[in-house]
Amino acid sequence: MRRLLAPVFLWLLAFAGGVQADGPVYAKMPAHPALWTVHGPKGTAYLFGSIHILPPQVDWHTKEIDAAIAKSDTLVFAIAMDDKFQARMQDYIKTRGLLPDGQHLHDMLTPDAKKELDAEVTKLSLSPVAVDRMRPWLAGLTIEMMSIVKQNYSSSNGVDVQIQANAGGKPVMGLETIDQQMSLLAPADPKTELEAFEADLKTSGSATTSEEVGPLLDAWMHGRVDRLAALTKKDLAQYPDGQKLLFDDRNAAWVKQITALLDQPKTYFITVGAGHLAGPRGVPALLRAQGFRVDGP
Numbered sequence: 001m002r003r004l005l006a007p008v009f010l011w012l013l014a015f016a017g018g019v020q021a022d023g024p025v026y027a028k029m030p031a032h033p034a035l036w037t038v039h040g041p042k043g044t045a046y047l048f049g050s051i052h053i054l055p056p057q058v059d060w061h062t063k064e065i066d067a068a069i070a071k072s073d074t075l076v077f078a079i080a081m082d083d084k085f086q087a088r089m090q091d092y093i094k095t096r097g098l099l100p101d102g103q104h105l106h107d108m109l110t111p112d113a114k115k116e117l118d119a120e121v122t123k124l125s126l127s128p129v130a131v132d133r134m135r136p137w138l139a140g141l142t143i144e145m146m147s148i149v150k151q152n153y154s155s156s157n158g159v160d161v162q163i164q165a166n167a168g169g170k171p172v173m174g175l176e177t178i179d180q181q182m183s184l185l186a187p188a189d190p191k192t193e194l195e196a197f198e199a200d201l202k203t204s205g206s207a208t209t210s211e212e213v214g215p216l217l218d219a220w221m222h223g224r225v226d227r228l229a230a231l232t233k234k235d236l237a238q239y240p241d242g243q244k245l246l247f248d249d250r251n252a253a254w255v256k257q258i259t260a261l262l263d264q265p266k267t268y269f270i271t272v273g274a275g276h277l278a279g280p281r282g283v284p285a286l287l288r289a290q291g292f293r294v295d296g297p
Contacts, residue, residue, distance in 0.1 A: 031060040031221035036284045036296030040262025049274030050159035051220050055152050072269035079181050080174035081164055088178050097138040104132045116201040136197035137186040163271055175254050220274050225297045229279030251276055255286045
């Protein structure tokens with residue numbers, strides 16, 4: 001699930017849009033996610049937690065959220081998927097996501113991992129030739145994204161994508177770059193990258209997306225910020241440095257940028273992963289600790 005913490009993952013999910021979904025069809029599900037208001041010396045910022053993938057029919061548009069978006073001058077995200085975003089992502093995948101000519105993923109794997117990979121490729125109707133040219137981290141993402149789509153979760157329903165798609169001409173900015181986001185997905189050490197990929201293959205199919213994301217989705221839909229914090233902490237328990245790398249360091253960096261924004265006479269609607277806003281080390285708590293008035297949960 002650490003992969004789902006990076007919004008660039010949504011870009012990869014977009015290419016799986018034509019896959020036949022096998023999961024249940026959801027009835028209308030009204031949601032009431034939490035919303036914070038931060039009052040700065042000159043500016044105002046709304047903080048809204050995103051679920052990057054959602055099943056169809058989740059309706060998170062409350063009067064308060066829609067009014068806050070309408071009032072805002074600028075939309076802020078962890079990463080801005082602007083007009084140049086797709087080209088930058090394609091270049092990144094081309095230069096850092098594919099193996100050098102003559103190298104093949106199958107040749108790098110243990111016999112058991114080869115069988116597990118072949119089984120996933122067949123189950124998800126992936127191209128064996130295309131996957132064999134991918135670096136382990138990209139192959140792992142591809143398998144995960146196709147599994148997500150087949151279970152009726154979609155990035156096109158995700159909060160980030162919906163808000164940016166309906167920006168209405170408002171300026172859009174990001175708190176991080178593509179390289180910063182991709183560093184969360186692609187291990188720098190090739191040995192670690194391969195070991196992580198083989199470990200993920202062993203657990204592929206052991207839990208459905210609904211089982212993994214479902215509790216998080218439920219807490220978010222009902223504005224259960226305390227529950228979100230507990231679930232995020234539990235998800236990262238298997239990664240000793242995960243809390244610091246994925247949350248603490250990034251939250252601290254974002255708070256510095258938000259502090260600068262609040263010194264401008266503007267209103268911002270800031271949408272980041274819901275886990276970043278929950279708990280004592282979440283963005284709202286950090287801003288309160290710096291003396292800002294923060295209304296909300």
